[in-house]
Amino acid sequence: MTTQHLALPARRPSRAPRGKRALRRNLIGWLFLAPAVALIGIFTITPFVQAILLSFQSWDGVSPDTPWVGLDNYDFVASDPVFWASMRNVLFFGVVGFVVGNGVALGMALAVNSITRGKTFFRTVFYLPGVLSVVVVGLLFSFILAPGSGVLNRLLGLVGLGTLQQNWLGDPAVALPVVAAVFVWFHWGFGFLLFLAGLQDVPKELYEAAELDGANRRSKFRYITWPQLAPVTSIVSLLTLLAALQIFGTVQVLTNGGPGHHTMVPTLAIYNEAFVNWRYGSAAAMSVIFGGALVLLSVIQLAITRRRSRA
């Protein structure tokens, strides 16, 4: 703290350095940044701009010709029932991931934080699904949830709940919640780890003081744990929401968007539009609409977080 204060007046003149020394200093700085600048410029910013341009063009993925078509792609996407179904579905994934996923994550973090023995074991086990790939998760659950031979139906039969047996992934009414449940199984460990780390950072003295004041468990949570966790909660919320909204591989492997389009998600719709239907222009329009919505969401969330931390 003090060193920073002391450093400030000394730094001011160096802020706008002049002459040869300044040039050298700037050169060295940008030399260190050069690889990052080159890669981000070529492989992130260029494609980002190209995606927007492509959404106003027509391209079949092969020919060198990409004629301009104005707003045709957007018109096409606007009346594409598959894409809008995918947007509705992913909203459902987002809400379930947000509410159920974060709820389970926080609950389990509180539970693990309050035990003395087996902490490491539970932490290890709870995050284990999180290190698997989306392909592995999709494959595993496509077997487990299979209608005839699947182990879930078999287990339900064994414990006398045969009436609950379902065609989990084939029935339009249950497929969407089931895929959402798979997402939660896969992803809640992430929020759990961050919540647990956040809980361990809450100063013990706060609880001790509250106990002296005769606070019960609920009010300790309400007035100490919850406010102390707020920064973690907001970042976990955003990251879980973004992960749920960008779900792709799990869905592709598990249901490929089916039955019908009942589990279709935007990233898969974009992929299919381009690599199955060979309509890259309208796929680009979809990615601009969907990507734009995600960017907007992040910006709003970050703005809220910043305002809250300032207040």
Add this chain to the structure above:
Amino acid sequence: MSSRMTERADAMSVTPGPAGTAEGPRRAVRLDKVGLYGLLGVAALIALFPLLWMLSGSLQSLTELLSNKSLLPADPQWGNYVTAWVQGELGVYLRNSVLYTGSAVIGILLVSSLAGYALARLDFAGKGAFTFVILAVMIIPAPAMFLAQYKLLISLNLTNNPVGYVLILITSGIPMSTLIMRSFFVSQPRALEEAAALDGAGPLRIFWNVILPLARPGLAAVAVIQGLGAWNEYLMALVLFEDNSLMPIQRGLTAFTSAETPQQQILLAATTISIVPVVIFYLMAQRHIVKGIGAGAIK
């Protein structure tokens, strides 16, 4: 270790106390604990069940697996693993994945530690602008870009090509890793660098000989988190690779599923093989992974 032993001793001295005199509150506390561990146990079972079932299924014969008679293999079919390895060409896919993940991690470490160091320590014009760009780039989601990245790589003749794939992996890892490295360098003392500068060493020299060797904890956090991400990457691998001989393991698994239509127990064995490296890595580097995830999220 010793503290755990004493805890256990305490617990043992408490438990065999005369049951008749157990007071209300204490019993409530104990019931509470039982409930808590019960809840955690159920959650652990749900987290582990699919994996245990996969292990068991990968050792069953097809008839046994489809009949679902028992949860454990009656007569373990170790041959399933051989069939999966050979039929699924898993050796090729795993080698590719190791290669891509390794190169991506090395690239990310180099690029992001250079950039992170510059942001933390060097003074130059445009620093704020670069930081802003990095933050903005982090917000752009993959679904908004993968199409155009594919188009770009076509024009660079880098589709179906390891170099193109690794460059994409490196680029997507840079922003977060740079911010992690920056905050790591900020937290380090300056004394050694200043001493080296007084000895007349230039910035690059200082970075390479003094800074980088000391940055190991930061580099480890970045490496594990980006390594996991690269190993599990699927979307770009799906879009970019056509030749099976070039595919990483995740893409290879889906190629195996769809092209050969192998029997279920063979696929389970293949899936098990595919997660062995990552699970071992997780169990070994758990501390770093937990730290890395925390650092990555908070930046």
